[in-house]
Amino acid sequence: MAKFKAKKQNIAIDMTPMVDLAFLLITFFMLTVKFRAPESLEVHVPSSIADTPLPAQDIMVISVAPDATGKGGRVFFGVDSKHTRLAILEKIQERYGYEFDEQEKRLFSILPEIGVPFSQLKSYLNASEAERKRVDKISSIPIDSTNNELKDWILFARYSNPKIRIAIRADEKTPYPVIAQIIETLKDQKVHRFNLITTLEAQPKS
């Protein structure tokens, strides 16, 4: 009897291999993970069966969301690299004659997306973060045929990085005329090949 009682010990499982594995996987995922930059414009993209992944480099993204009236659209513009952003800002200075100081340049180079007219860019860069967030909710790059600044953004971006590809990240509720206007702008720039960003849905079985 006494001998059996002595066996009342806790069973300890050796967790070392499990921990090894877990940390191996953590290391792997930590190294491979690429955090998406927080987007200034909230966009709910439609789903499609297209399964080509979006290239991570040499890409400019034109974001489009419907505006408050639901009739028009708000357009934001972003490029992937800091270097290209700075080159674009140089072009804006040259073309429009605005002067940007070092601090404004630094901020511009880290903002993933811009959605204000060139004329408001300087005050936007000098505003506080909360103020910028507020402006992001209502502002847009003008795309009317009389005042099409998106054309200049695309031109400057392609000038700064000739390899750049174009992607449109539009909200599924955007009215089509806005999209047609953007496609028209691209055609004017002799861009006939571009990508639409979508989320993946299953291919239907036929």
Add this chain to the structure above:
Amino acid sequence: MAAEVGGDGGAPKKGKKSGKAHKPKKRPRIDMTPMVDLGFLLLTFFVLTTTMSTPNTMPVVVPPKITEKDKDVEPPKISEDKVITLLVSRGKIYYYTGLKKELKATDFSPKTGIRKVLLEQRAEIEANYGKKDEMIVIIKMMEDAQYRDFVDILDEMAVINQKKYALVDITPEDKEIVEEYQKTIEKNP
């Protein structure tokens, strides 16, 4: 003593030989459970963040604009019975074949919608010509359409593997026949 650090072998004093011969053979055991907890928490986090953020892209090619120097170039002639025109509205598609302006309506539903129409039309054209890939789809987006309809219709082209399609601007004439169609529907539903 080593046994006490581990907390594991502290108890068995009575059974085995106790005293000086007690060799510190048992290594101290560290409770790894919290570490494992944390490890798996982080693991879950990274697994979720990596898979969630993979956007895909759909390539689109649009025809170049007709410029001054292309004015004299004759557009290629195509037989009207190969053509189906889709007028895409919000969640709805009006379509007609060839030049006859008999409008029909359908939607994006996967079994009964536009896919079925296109597949049937393609089969008919294939039977008439005895060749594959003869059908030409003309897509005209109406002003009340949303971006989602645009992606959906391009998606349909990809699903049925339709290579020959063109995005064309909508004409006032097309708008008229859609309006007429809507009126007749209202009269006799």
